[in-house]
Amino acid sequence: MSTGILWFKNDLRLDDNPALVAAAGQVDRLVCVYCIDARFEQTVDYGEAPRVGPHRRGFIAEALVDLEQQLTERHQTLLTVRGEPEDILPRIAAFTGAGAIWAEVERAPDEAAQLERVNAQLPEGCALITTEDNTLYRLADLPYDDLADVPATFTKFRKKIEETIDNRRPVAIPDTLPAPVDLSELSIEQSDIGPWLPAEPRFAGGERAGQARLAYYLFDTDAIADYKQTRNGMLGDDYSSKFSPWLAAGCLSARRIAEQVGVYEAHETANKSTYWLVFELRWREFFHWTLARVGADLFSRGGIIGRDDRPKTTDGPTIAAWQAGRTGMPFIDANMKELAATGYMSNRGRQNVASFFARDLAQDWRWGAAWFEAQLIDYDVASNWCNWATVAGVGTDKRDNGFNVLSQAKRYDSEADYILHWLPELEAVPAKWRHTPWLADADTLAAIDYPRLASLPEAWDRS
Structure with a gap:
């Protein structure tokens, strides 16, 4: 046999x-x-x-x-x-x-x-x-003669993909599986993963949980129909698909997600939101093929484009404060608290905390990317490192623009609901200063044990 x-x-x-x-x-x-x-x-x-x-x-x-x-x-x-x-x-x-x-x-x-x-x-x-x-396409599907021909920008990649190929169809589970083999006489001991099992997980691991989330987000709730409007949310379960943990561990197939979105469009509605979810899958795709194209260059300080002017600093106390959510910038600290508690953070949060680390704090971006590798429940090597490289100005986007974190905070958490959820101590600060608690008096901050922002980043609008 x-x-x-x-x-x-x-x-x-x-x-x-x-x-x-x-x-x-x-x-x-x-x-x-x-x-x-x-x-x-x-x-x-x-x-x-x-x-x-x-x-x-x-x-x-x-x-x-x-x-x-x-x-x-x-x-x-x-x-x-x-x-x-x-x-x-x-x-x-x-x-x-x-x-x-x-x-x-x-x-x-x-x-x-x-x-x-x-x-x-x-x-x-x-x-x-x-x-x-676990990608939408195989290498042979790509409309390029060689990996080196994969475009350096997402827009060129996406347009070429959308013009030339369809998403590869998923394959079903085989009707029967081959018989197991008796390994009782082989001296290999199974490992006990029981101690790893979480008491209160943010997301339940496993294929069946992932399939349930896919059905819930598409067919049970129609949440996908509003995805483009809600995707920049920060609190709750349904502002985004939350497929990423199952994608990262391979519990959900990217091809199956795209196929089910097609089913939803055929039977329910096809709109900008349904397109946008597959659009985001194509971003993931672009990063995977970018990693295949550039290899180890992605992990260098100068990144894909080889810049030699990126920060080299790795200041221990500064990095530790960022990791612990103790920078004095509430929007950053709240996101880092969520990451530590759950292993998850919204896409909007990830972009901002990365920009704050690499640009406002001027630290070597790779230390931030590595911290995400350690903390994220949905860590994906290509998506994580390509996103960090992009924010640090060494990735696929030649524009050298970071985020004005204070402006982002006021735009995406205007009532400070997200901040107060993860930093309830800031309820003691007057509402007008919850995004800018360094404007409060020293006694107020001391009473709630919240740090004062060390210095205002130059990129922020001082007014």
Whole structure:
């Protein structure tokens, strides 16, 4: 009987999983594996925070529980093992006589290098087969002869994509899965993820939770119909789709989301909001193919365009105050408090706290991006680092414009509702000063233990 291995990574789903479909169609027996590798113990490159922080770790744990349950219902099993894939997978391959390992392709340098290490250690006769990742398009779909031809700006990319290709259709779960393999005599111990499970998660991990959110946002509530008007909100569950946690862990397929938006448009309504949600998926797409194009350059201080005038400063107290939500700028501090408490932050918040860090505080932007890597429940390497690079002026947008954070605060939180939700101590400050508490007297700030903003950024309108 032919045997294969399915290596789950950031594709914790059965629906529209190309690696699963490929493996199921070619072998009689299948070992499904997830490796808890060094990333879960390592710290980020810029700072001392864990690469996989507690919020994302808890979400992944819930996703693994859901995946294991779904596989069990289909008479399969999931082996969750602590160890490096280049050690674990070759051992399983040798023990079972597997002829192939199927896994999602990787575009980021660290993850691609891990694939190479696994491939180098496989026993003779076992091949590593990579399938497309969680994007709308495959490389072969793109209307370019080479990755180097992918445009450097989103607008050119989007227009070319919209003119030439359709979103790739998702593939269904195979009707039956190959039989599991008895590994009881192989000395590999399953890892206990129970301690990772969160008590009160902001989002429930797992494919079924992601599918439920997709149905809720589109068909149960019609919230998508107002997406373009509400997407800059900051409080509540439905001002935006909130698909990003499930997309990041691969619990939801980008292709399935786009397909279901098409169904909604065909049966309910097609408007600027439904278009805009797919528009945002194309932004994500652009960042993924940008990472594939530029590789390690994205993670340099000068970024994609190689600027040598970006801040080099990494002032410990300044960075710590930003991380803790203790800068004295309420709009920034409230967003950072939400991030610490939930692992999530609105898109509007992310742009502003990044701009404040890289431009107003003039710190090396990579330290901020690495902090997001550690904290975000929906961390996606391409989206996170490309967005940070863009705000820092070293990304795909040649315009060198940051955000006037004070103006943004007054525009998107005019009544200070968001600020007061995360910084309730500011209720003691007169309403007219809640966005600018440094204008209050020193005794008021001391009484509520809120810091005074060290200095007004030059970019702000002093008036």
